[in-house]
Amino acid sequence: MNTDNTTTTKNYDVVVIGGGAAGLATIASLLKRQPSLKIALAEPSDQHYYQPGWTLVGGGVFKQASTVKNMADLIPAAVTWYKSAAASFQPELNQVVLQDNSTLSYRALVVAMGLKLDWSAIPGLADNLGQHGVTSNYAPGLAPYTWQLVQQLQQGTAIFTQPPMPIKCAGAPQKAMYLSCDHWLRHHVLKNINVHFCSAGAAIFGVADYVPALQQYVKKYAINLNLQTNLIALDASSQTAYFRQTQADGSSKDIEKHFDMLHVTPPQVAPDVLRQSLLADNAGWMNVFPDTLQHQQWPNVFALGDCANTPNAKTAAAVRKQAPVVAENLIKLLTNKPMQAVYDGYGSCPLTVERGKIVLAEFLYGGKVEPTFPKWLVDGTKPSALSWFLKEKMLPPLYWYAMLKGHEWLATPSYRDDLPQDRHQKNQLK
Numbered sequence: 001m002n003t004d005n006t007t008t009t010k011n012y013d014v015v016v017i018g019g020g021a022a023g024l025a026t027i028a029s030l031l032k033r034q035p036s037l038k039i040a041l042a043e044p045s046d047q048h049y050y051q052p053g054w055t056l057v058g059g060g061v062f063k064q065a066s067t068v069k070n071m072a073d074l075i076p077a078a079v080t081w082y083k084s085a086a087a088s089f090q091p092e093l094n095q096v097v098l099q100d101n102s103t104l105s106y107r108a109l110v111v112a113m114g115l116k117l118d119w120s121a122i123p124g125l126a127d128n129l130g131q132h133g134v135t136s137n138y139a140p141g142l143a144p145y146t147w148q149l150v151q152q153l154q155q156g157t158a159i160f161t162q163p164p165m166p167i168k169c170a171g172a173p174q175k176a177m178y179l180s181c182d183h184w185l186r187h188h189v190l191k192n193i194n195v196h197f198c199s200a201g202a203a204i205f206g207v208a209d210y211v212p213a214l215q216q217y218v219k220k221y222a223i224n225l226n227l228q229t230n231l232i233a234l235d236a237s238s239q240t241a242y243f244r245q246t247q248a249d250g251s252s253k254d255i256e257k258h259f260d261m262l263h264v265t266p267p268q269v270a271p272d273v274l275r276q277s278l279l280a281d282n283a284g285w286m287n288v289f290p291d292t293l294q295h296q297q298w299p300n301v302f303a304l305g306d307c308a309n310t311p312n313a314k315t316a317a318a319v320r321k322q323a324p325v326v327a328e329n330l331i332k333l334l335t336n337k338p339m340q341a342v343y344d345g346y347g348s349c350p351l352t353v354e355r356g357k358i359v360l361a362e363f364l365y366g367g368k369v370e371p372t373f374p375k376w377l378v379d380g381t382k383p384s385a386l387s388w389f390l391k392e393k394m395l396p397p398l399y400w401y402a403m404l405k406g407h408e409w410l411a412t413p414s415y416r417d418d419l420p421q422d423r424h425q426k427n428q429l430k
C-alpha cells in the first residue's frame with residue numbers, strides 16, 4: 001500500500017471512500033477480478049473494527065483487542081491510501097475533495113463510508129458514555145464497560161434502548177440485553193434486577209418469523225417490554241432516562257425511569273458530508289438502485305454498506321454479498337458492458353439469546369426469510385448451538401481472511417440479463 005499526502009489532483013480508475021467492512025471488501029473483490037486497476041482509498045482512521053464482535057465483547061466472550069486491526073495491515077499493497085476523510089463530492093467533475101485538500105479524480109467512485117452514530121441527538125448522552133452506568137456496545141471501545149457493568153450489577157434496574165430505524169444490526173440492542181440477562185440468571189441475581197427493553201419500534205424484531213423465539217426469551221428473563229418508547233434525554237448524574245411513548249390513540253406521553261445500568265443504542269443517520277452532497281436521497285443516504293448498487297443519477301458511482309439507501313438490514317453480512325456485486329458491475333461499467341450482477345437484499349442478524357445459543361435471522365428484501373443452511377442443520381427460527389459456534393468461531397475468520405481478502409465464500413452474486421435497458425444506456429462511459 002502506498003500513501004500520498006500531496007495536494008495536487010490525482011487520477012485513478014477507482015476511488016473508494018471508507019476502509020470499513022464495505023470499502024475493504026470491495027477493493028479486494030475488484031483486485032481479484034482486475035489486479036491492474038489503479039485504486040485510491042480515502043480513510044481517515046488508523047484502525048479497522050470488526051463491529052459484529054462487539055456484542056460478544058459486551059457479553060464477556062471476546063476481548064476487545066480481537067475486534068481491532070491496524071488499517072495499514074489490511075489495505076492491499078496495490079492501493080494508494082489517503083489517510084484523510086472525504087470533505088466534498090463533485091460527481092459532475094468525477095472528483096472527490098478530501099479534508100487534507102487533495103483532489104482525487106476517478107473513472108468510478110465507490111462510497112462505503114458507513115453511517116453516523118448520532119450521540120448528540122440525545123441530550124445528556126455524549127458526555128456521559130462510559131460513566132454513571134451509561135454504556136453502549138455501538139461505541140468503539142465501550143463494550144468492555146458493558147461487560148464490567150453486567151458483572152457488577154447485583155440488583156436494581158437495567159434498561160436497554162433501541163432508537164427508530166434504520167440502525168446497523170437491528171438485533172444488536174436486544175443481543176446485549178439477552179447476554180446480560182443470561183449472565184445474571186447464571187449468577188442467581190436476575191430475580192433482583194428489573195430489566196426493561198425500551199424500543200422506538202412497534203415490534204420486537206422486524207421479521208415476524210423470529211419473533212416467537214425472542215418472545216420466549218423475553219418471558220424467560222422476565223423482561224419488561226416497552227415498545228414505541230423512545231429515549232429522548234438523559235440525566236446521568238441522577239441516573240434518570242427520559243422517554244417519549246406513543247399511546248394506542250396516537251398521542252404521546254413522556255415518562256422517566258431510574259436506571260443503575262443503561263445500554264443505549266444511539267440514533268443513526270447518514271454522514272454529514274454525504275447528506276450535504278449531490279449523491280444523497282432526501283433522507284441523506286446514498287441513492288442507489290437496490291439491485292445493481294449503482295447510483296440512480298450518477299452512473300459511475302456505486303455505494304454499499306451502511307451508507308446506502310437500500311432497504312436491507314445494515315449488516316456486515318449484507319456487505320459480504322454486496323461487495324462482489326459492486327465489483328462485477330463497476331468493472332462492466334469501465335469496459336462498457338451491460339451490468340448483470342444483482343444484490344437480493346440478503347442480511348443476517350445472529351441474535352445471541354443466551355451464551356451458547358443463537359436465533360439466526362437471515363432474510364432478503366421485503367423480509368423474505370432466506371436461510372443459508374438446510375432446516376435440519378440449522379432452524380434459524382429456533383435457538384441453536386451450531387449458530388453460536390458459527391458466530392463465535394467461524395464468522396471472525398470468515399471476515400478477516402475471506403471477505404476482506406476477496407474470497408467470496410457464500411457470496412457469489414446472482415445475475416440477470418433483463419435489467420432495465422434505460423439504465424444500461426446510462427451506464428455507458430462518455
Ligand SMILES: Cc1cc2nc3c(=O)[nH]c(=O)nc-3n(C[C@H](O)[C@H](O)[C@H](O)COP(=O)(O)OP(=O)(O)OC[C@H]3O[C@@H](n4cnc5c(N)ncnc54)[C@H](O)[C@@H]3O)c2cc1C
Nearest residue numbers: 018020021022051052085086113114169305306315316317
Ligand atoms: C454493536 C454492533 C453489532 C453488530 N453486529 C453485527 C452482526 O452480528 N452481524 C453483522 O453482519 N453485522 C453486525 N453489525 C453491523 C456491521 O458492523 C456494519 O453493518 C458494517 O460494519 C458496515 O460496514 P461499512 O463499511 O458500511 O461501515 P463501517 O464498517 O462502519 O466502515 C465505515 C468506514 O468509513 C470511514 N469513514 C467515515 N467517514 C468517512 C469519510 N468522510 N471519508 C472517508 N472515510 C470515512 C470510517 O472511518 C470507517 O472506517 C454490528 C454493528 C455493531 C455496532
